[in-house]
Amino acid sequence: MSAIIEEHHHDDHHHGPAKGLMRWVFTTNHKDIGTLYLWFSFMMFLLGGTFALVIRAELFQPGLQLVAPEFFNQMTTMHGLIMVFGAVMPAFVGLANWLIPMMIGAPDMALPRMNNYSFWILPFAFTMLASTLLMEGGGPNFGWTFYAPLSTTYAPPSVTYFIFAVHLMGISSIMGSINVVVTILNLRAPGMTLMQMPLFVWTWLITAYLLIAVMPVLAGVVTMMLMDIHFGTSFFNAAGGGDPVLFQHVFWFFGHPEVYIMILPAFGIVSAIIPTFARKRLFGYASMVYATSSIAFLSFIVWGHHMFTVGMPLAGELYFMYATMLIAVPTGVKVFNWIATMWQGSMTFETPMLFAIAFVVLFTIGGLSGLMLSIAPADFQYQDTYFVVAHFHYVLVPGSIFSIMAAVYYWLPKWTGHMYDEKLGKTHFWLSFIGVNVTFFPQHFIGLAGMPRRIPDYALQFADYNMISSVGAFLFGFSQLLFLVIVIKCIKTGKQATAQVWEGAHGLEWTVPSPAPYHTFSTPDEVNLKEAHG
Amino acid sequence: MEKAKQSRWLVALSLLLSSSMVYADWTVNMRQGVTAISREIYELHMLIFWVCVVIGVLVFGVMIISMLLHRKSVGAVSADFHDNTTVEILWTVIPVIILLAMAVPATTTLNKMYDPGEAAIDIEVRGLQWKWQYTYLNNDPTKEVKFVSSLLTPREEILNETRKREHYLLDVDNELVIPVNTRVRFLVTSGDTLHAWWVPDFAVKRDAIPGFIHQAWAEVEKTGIYRGQCAELCGKDHGFMPIVVRVVEQGEYETWLAGKQEEGRLVYETVGKEWTQDELMAKGEEVYLRVCAACHQANGQGLPPAFPSLVGQGLAVGPMAAHLDIVLNGKAGTSMQSFKGQLNAAEIAAVVIYERNAWGNNMGDSIQPREVNKMMSTGQ
Numbered sequence: 001m002s003a004i005i006e007e008h009h010h011d012d013h014h015h016g017p018a019k020g021l022m023r024w025v026f027t028t029n030h031k032d033i034g035t036l037y038l039w040f041s042f043m044m045f046l047l048g049g050t051f052a053l054v055i056r057a058e059l060f061q062p063g064l065q066l067v068a069p070e071f072f073n074q075m076t077t078m079h080g081l082i083m084v085f086g087a088v089m090p091a092f093v094g095l096a097n098w099l100i101p102m103m104i105g106a107p108d109m110a111l112p113r114m115n116n117y118s119f120w121i122l123p124f125a126f127t128m129l130a131s132t133l134l135m136e137g138g139g140p141n142f143g144w145t146f147y148a149p150l151s152t153t154y155a156p157p158s159v160t161y162f163i164f165a166v167h168l169m170g171i172s173s174i175m176g177s178i179n180v181v182v183t184i185l186n187l188r189a190p191g192m193t194l195m196q197m198p199l200f201v202w203t204w205l206i207t208a209y210l211l212i213a214v215m216p217v218l219a220g221v222v223t224m225m226l227m228d229i230h231f232g233t234s235f236f237n238a239a240g241g242g243d244p245v246l247f248q249h250v251f252w253f254f255g256h257p258e259v260y261i262m263i264l265p266a267f268g269i270v271s272a273i274i275p276t277f278a279r280k281r282l283f284g285y286a287s288m289v290y291a292t293s294s295i296a297f298l299s300f301i302v303w304g305h306h307m308f309t310v311g312m313p314l315a316g317e318l319y320f321m322y323a324t325m326l327i328a329v330p331t332g333v334k335v336f337n338w339i340a341t342m343w344q345g346s347m348t349f350e351t352p353m354l355f356a357i358a359f360v361v362l363f364t365i366g367g368l369s370g371l372m373l374s375i376a377p378a379d380f381q382y383q384d385t386y387f388v389v390a391h392f393h394y395v396l397v398p399g400s401i402f403s404i405m406a407a408v409y410y411w412l413p414k415w416t417g418h419m420y421d422e423k424l425g426k427t428h429f430w431l432s433f434i435g436v437n438v439t440f441f442p443q444h445f446i447g448l449a450g451m452p453r454r455i456p457d458y459a460l461q462f463a464d465y466n467m468i469s470s471v472g473a474f475l476f477g478f479s480q481l482l483f484l485v486i487v488i489k490c491i492k493t494g495k496q497a498t499a500q501v502w503e504g505a506h507g508l509e510w511t512v513p514s515p516a517p518y519h520t521f522s523t524p525d526e527v528n529l530k531e532a533h534g
Numbered sequence: 535m536e537k538a539k540q541s542r543w544l545v546a547l548s549l550l551l552s553s554s555m556v557y558a559d560w561t562v563n564m565r566q567g568v569t570a571i572s573r574e575i576y577e578l579h580m581l582i583f584w585v586c587v588v589i590g591v592l593v594f595g596v597m598i599i600s601m602l603l604h605r606k607s608v609g610a611v612s613a614d615f616h617d618n619t620t621v622e623i624l625w626t627v628i629p630v631i632i633l634l635a636m637a638v639p640a641t642t643t644l645n646k647m648y649d650p651g652e653a654a655i656d657i658e659v660r661g662l663q664w665k666w667q668y669t670y671l672n673n674d675p676t677k678e679v680k681f682v683s684s685l686l687t688p689r690e691e692i693l694n695e696t697r698k699r700e701h702y703l704l705d706v707d708n709e710l711v712i713p714v715n716t717r718v719r720f721l722v723t724s725g726d727t728l729h730a731w732w733v734p735d736f737a738v739k740r741d742a743i744p745g746f747i748h749q750a751w752a753e754v755e756k757t758g759i760y761r762g763q764c765a766e767l768c769g770k771d772h773g774f775m776p777i778v779v780r781v782v783e784q785g786e787y788e789t790w791l792a793g794k795q796e797e798g799r800l801v802y803e804t805v806g807k808e809w810t811q812d813e814l815m816a817k818g819e820e821v822y823l824r825v826c827a828a829c830h831q832a833n834g835q836g837l838p839p840a841f842p843s844l845v846g847q848g849l850a851v852g853p854m855a856a857h858l859d860i861v862l863n864g865k866a867g868t869s870m871q872s873f874k875g876q877l878n879a880a881e882i883a884a885v886v887i888y889e890r891n892a893w894g895n896n897m898g899d900s901i902q903p904r905e906v907n908k909m910m911s912t913g914q
Binding site for chain 1: 561562563564565574575578579582583585586589590593594596597600601604605606607610611612613614615616617618621622625626629630633636637640641643644645647648663691692693694698700701702703704726727728730732734737738739740741743744745746748762763764765766767768769770771772773774837839840866868869
C-alpha cells in the first residue's frame with residue numbers, strides 16, 4: 001500500500017535525480033550520498049588492502065626482498081590510516097545515510113547540504129594523505145598511532161600534509177555525526193519512540209555521540225604536533241620540557257572510543273540480520289540498547305590499557321585493568337542475545353546471514369583475546385607483538401568489515417532492485433572466511449612466540465606462520481574483487497527484488513518498493529509503523 | 535642453461551625450507567621464562583587462555599547446535615520468545631564472577647612486578663636509533679662500565695645474499711652480562727624516540743621514553759643466553775635492534791666486569807697517545823661501518839633527505855669544528871644524535887677523520903683524540 005502512495009506522490013511533487021556527473025557533485029539526497037560514501041570506502045578498502053599485501057609479501061619469508069624498511073613503515077602506517085579513516089568509518093557513514101532515514105520514516109537526513117560537504121571533503125583529504133607517498137622523504141612512517149616524538153621531531157616533512165588530512169577527516173566525521181544525531185532525534189516518524197528504533201539506528205546514535213566527543217581530541221593532538229613541528233612549542237618534546245607520554249594519553253583518549261566507533265554500528269547491522277534469517281524477533285532488545293550504551297561509556301575510561309608498558313604507576317595499571325575487564329560484560333550480553341535470537345528460530349543461511357554468523361563467532365574470538373590482553377601482567381608479554389595484531393584484526397576484519405559486507409548483501413536488493421547472485425555471494429563468503437582465518441589465526445602464535453609488530457624482517461622461528469599468514473592475506477585480498485563483481489552484476493541485472501526482499505525482514509525500509517524510490521517518506525502519512533513491525 | 539636455472543631454484547627452495555627447520559627454539563606459545571615473575575605471568579596467561587577456551591566452546595557449541603537444529607530446511611518453526619529476565623541476569627552475573635576471579639591473581643602478580651625491592655645491580659638501558667646503550671651504574675665513575683650493543687647480523691644475510699645463521703637478527707656485538715640469582719634493576723630511558731626493551735624470558739618489557747626513566751627488574755634463575763627485540767616502533771631500523779642478555783655465575787660476572795673496567799682504563803690511555811693518520815683512518819672506518827653506515831650508508835651517500843650524503847658536500851668537506859660539533863652534540867630535530875655519550879674521544883676523532891678523507895673527500899686534515907677529549911670534557 002505504501003508503495004502505491006509513494007509512486008503517486010512521486011509523480012505529483014518530485015523529480016528524480018539530475019543527470020550526469022553533477023548529480024553526484026551537488027547531490028543532497030541521502031541515498032546518493034550513501035552510495036558515494038560506500039563506493040569511496042570500497043576504493044579505500046582496495047587501496048589499504050594493496051598496502052597490506054605489500055606488507056604481507058615482504059613478510060612472506062625472512063630477509064628483505066621487496067621493499068626497504070623505510071617504505072615498509074610507510075606501508076604499515078598508511079594501511080592503518082586508510083583502513084580506519086578511509087574504509088571502515090566512511091562505509092558505516094554510507095550505511096547510515098542510506099538506512100537511517102528509511103528506517104525511521106524520514107524523507108532525508110536533517111541537514112542535507114552539510115551531508116554533501118561531509119562526503120566531498122573526504123576525497124580531498126585522502127588524496128592529500130595518499131600523495132605524501134610520492135613526496136620527498138616519503139609518507140607518514142610512524143604507525144597509525146603516530147606516537148610522538150617519532151611523528152614530530154623525527155617525522156618526514158610530509159607529516160604536515162598528514163596533519164591537515166586528519167583535520168579534514170575529523171571535520172567530515174563531526175559534520176556527519178551531527179547530521180545523524182539531528183536526524184534521529186528530530187525526524188522520526190510520528191509514533192516511533194526511541195525504544196522502538198531499529199538497533200542499527202540506536203547504535204549509530206551512540207556512535208555519533210562518540211564521534212562528536214572524540215574527534216576534537218584527535219584534532220587537538222594533531223594540532224599540538226603541528227605546533228611542535230612548525231612553531232617551536234614542546235608539547236611532546238622532552239628536551240623542551242614536554243611529555244611524550246602525554247601524546248599517548250591524548251591519542252588513546254580519542255583512540256579507544258574510536259575503536260568502538262568502528263564496531264558499534266556493526267552490532268546494529270548484525271542485530272538486524274540475525275532476526276530476519278532466524279525469523280524470530282531480536283532477543284533482549286532493551287538489554288542490547290543498554291549494553292551498547294555501557295560499552296560506549298566504558299570506552300572513555302579504559303584508554304590506559306594501550307599503555308600498560310609505558311610505566312604508569314601501579315594504581316593506574318590496576319584501575320585500567322579492572323575497567324577494561326568490565327567491557328567483557330556488556331559485550332558478552334550482546335553475543336548471548338544474538339545466540340538467543342538464533343535459538344529456536346527457523347534459520348536459513350543466505351549470504352548476509354553467513355557473514356553475520358561469522359561476525360558473531362570471529363568477533364567473539366577477537367573479544368576473548370581482548371580479555372586476555374586486559375590482564376595487565378600478561379599484557380607485558382603481549383604488548384606490541386603480533387598477538388595484538390591478531391586481536392585487533394579479528395575484531396576489525398571479520399568484525400567491522402564482515403558486518404559491512406553482510407549489510408551490503410542484506411540491503412543491496414533494496415538499493416538496486418535486483419537480487420544479487422547467491423551462489424557467487426556464498427563463494428565470496430567462504431573465500432573471505434577462510435582467507436581471514438588463515439591470515440590472522442597464525443598471528444596469535446607468532447605473537448606469543450615473541451614476534452614484535454611493525455618489523456619488516458623477522459627471526460627464523462617465525463618463518464612458517466608468517467608464510468601461511470601471507471598466503472591467507474592474498475586469498476582474502478583477491479576474494480574482494482569477486483565482491484566487486486557481485487555488486488556490479490547486481491546493479492546491472494538480477495532477479496527483481498520484492499519490497500520485503502527477505503521473508504523474515506521487518507522494518508520501515510522494507511515497506512518501500514525495491515529499488516527504493518529516490519524520495520521516500522516525504523510525508524508522515526506514508527509511514528506505516530504497523531506494517532513495519534510485521 | 536635450463537639446468538643451471540633449475541638448480542638455482544632448487545637451492546633457493548631448499549634454503550627457504552631449511553631456514554625455518556633448523557631452528558630448534560620453534561614455539562607457538564608464550565615462553566615460561568627464567569624468572570619467578572615470568573612463570574607467574576605464564577600461569578596467568580594459561581589460566582585466562584583456558585577460561586577463554588571454555589567460554590568459546592560453550593558459546594560456539596550452543597550456536598552450532600542451534601544452527602543444526604533450528605534451521606528451516608529441517609522444518610524448524612520459530613518460537614516467539616524475545617525476553618527472559620532470569621537468563622539475562624545470569625549471563626550478566628556469571629561473567630562478572632569470572633572476571634573477579636581473574637582479577638585476584640592478576641593483581642597479586644602486578645603487585646610483585648611493581649616492587650623491585652633491593653637490587654644488587656643497577657643498569658641504565660638507553661634506547662638509541664637503532665641500538666641499545668648499557669651503563670652499569672657505579673658510585674665511582676672510573677668503574678662505571680658503558681657500552682653500546684648493536685645488531686651483529688651482516689647485511690648480506692638480511693639481503694638474502696648468504697645463508698642466514700641460527701640467531702638471524704637476534705645476535706649483537708656486545709651482550710649485556712648479568713649474574714644469575716641476583717636482583718638486577720633496569721633503568722630504561724631513551725636518547726631519541728620511543729623504544730621498548732623487551733626480553734620475553736624475563737617478562738620484562740619497558741617502553742624507553744626520552745625524558746623519563748622507568749624501572750623494571752629481574753632475578754634470573756638460570757644461566758644462559760636470552761634474546762629479545764625492541765618492541766616499540768622507533769623508525770627505519772626498528773626491526774634491527776635486538777637485545778641479548780648473557781646470564782652467568784657470579785664469579786664469571788665479576789671477571790667480565792673487571793675486564794670491562796680494564797677496557798675503560800685502556801681507552802683512557804688510548805685517548806692520550808699520539809695517533810698516526812693511518813691508525814685514525816683504520817679505526818675510523820671500523821667505527822663508521824658500525825655506527826654511521828645504518829643511516830649515511832657504507833658509501834657515504836646517505837638516504838636523502840632524511841639522511842644526507844657526506845660525499846663531496848656538507849659538513850664532511852666544510853670546517854672541521856662544525857663537523858665535530860654535529861658528531862659530538864647531534865642535530866636537534868633530526869635523527870642525527872649526540873655521540874659524545876656513546877663513543878670515546880679516539881673513536882670520534884677517528885670517524886671524523888675517516889669521513890673527511892674517505893670516498894674521495896680527501897680533506898687531508900687531522901686531529902688527535904686528546905684534542906677531541908678536551909672538547910668533550912670542556913663541553914665545547
